[in-house]
Amino acid sequence: MRAVVAHGYGGPEVLRLVDVPVPEPGPGQVRIRVRAATVNPVDLVTRSGALVEAGLMAPREMTGIGWDMAGTIDRLGPCVDGFTVGQRVIGLRDLLDVSLGAYAEYAVLDADAVAAAPAELTDVEAATLPLNGLTAAQSLDLLGLSAGDTLLVTGATGAVGGFAVEIAAQQGIQVMGQGLDAEFLRSVGARWTLARDADVAAEARRLVPGGVHAALDTAGLGGRALAAVRNRGQFVTVVGGADPIPLRGITVHHEWIHADGQALARLVERKLTTRVAATLPLHAAAEAHTRLAAGGLPGRIVLTL
Structure with missing residues (x-):
């Protein structure tokens, strides 16, 4: 599958589009076919290496980027109840020190970090909600x-x-x-x-x-x-x-954010106002980071897959 990762740390130029194996869900996990992934400020500081310097994560050769996503469940791991294959969902990855993030065609999350997507929102709009x-x-x-x-x-x-x-x-x-x-x-x-x-x-x-x-x-x-x-x-x-x-x-x-599928489901029920400043394809992640860093956007940039 295709994924965007940071090779080393630095500016947007360290982001690379790579081919990696499709991840498999373990017990209590689901695999999501990602349709949209939001670009957030935490992605920029992860890519820059600032979180490594702050001691919040260990340095690694390849770092996954992206926290929140919208898509459809592709596979259920053992012991997962309440979700079905093909269901539209949103979810949050709250681990920093990982090799793959939300900027990927597939992502594996703990089932308790996932909620049914808002029926009234597109995947692009829904992806801006979790984080x-x-x-x-x-x-x-x-x-x-x-x-x-x-x-x-x-x-x-x-x-x-x-x-x-x-x-x-x-x-x-x-x-x-x-x-x-x-x-x-x-x-x-x-x-x-x-x-x-x-x-x-x-x-x-x-x-x-x-x-x-x-x-x-x-x-x-x-x-x-x-x-x-x-x-x-x-x-x-x-x-x-x-x-x-x-x-x-x-x-x-x-406040240090943590994934919470039940709280995310309650947010969905609130029908909150989402704002999308722009959409870009996955391979344009570096451009998305540059535009976010420039500031002044009336909403989030969302990568589409």
Whole structure:
């Protein structure tokens, strides 16, 4: 089968289209015929070698790239219930140190990392949901907010931030979204919007005197976002190295994503707004990485197979 892997570490030029054996599912696993794989920022830092330098994975000659995918189940391993061959699914690979990722014609995942694909979405649209949607949902779980509470989401027009605004609004939380596209933020439920270059703390406290109950920092603002939170509030970051000092009794969390098929199925039921900036064929993965690194995309790039 065809797959894109990183040979060594560096820029997009280290990505190679290779022929490798089709993987076989083991007990409790399924094999997916991948139709679409999303290109995410974590793919860029994996390819660059930054995760090796940070000690999060061991160096290897060939590194698999790609976390989330949509496709159809091609084969069931032993002891798998609840799925059938030919079923449309989405799934998440959350292991870093692997030789094959989602940028491949076939992928093997644990069955508990997979959920039925949304019937109303194409494979391309559905592929954008697992990594970013689960990151948003798991971050909100850490905050433990109730209906009526106030939440600041930084980087809210990004993939994680957009899902977080929409999920929180569906839960009755009053959301303040900071980002480039105020119209989009209002469309997914934000009560207030802040410009990307706003003084986040000052504006948040003007709109919510005393500060918001919690902040979800997807933009890596750290202490600048923490300053918008009231005393003894809650704070979550999803950006490595952006954990602020927990001043004023604020509880600071760092969300490290993990695969969860049941949570993914619940996200599917929410019918969230997906955004695809572009589609490219598998062999154009290097171009996709270059375009993502340039920034300014209104959604994710998806590789099609």
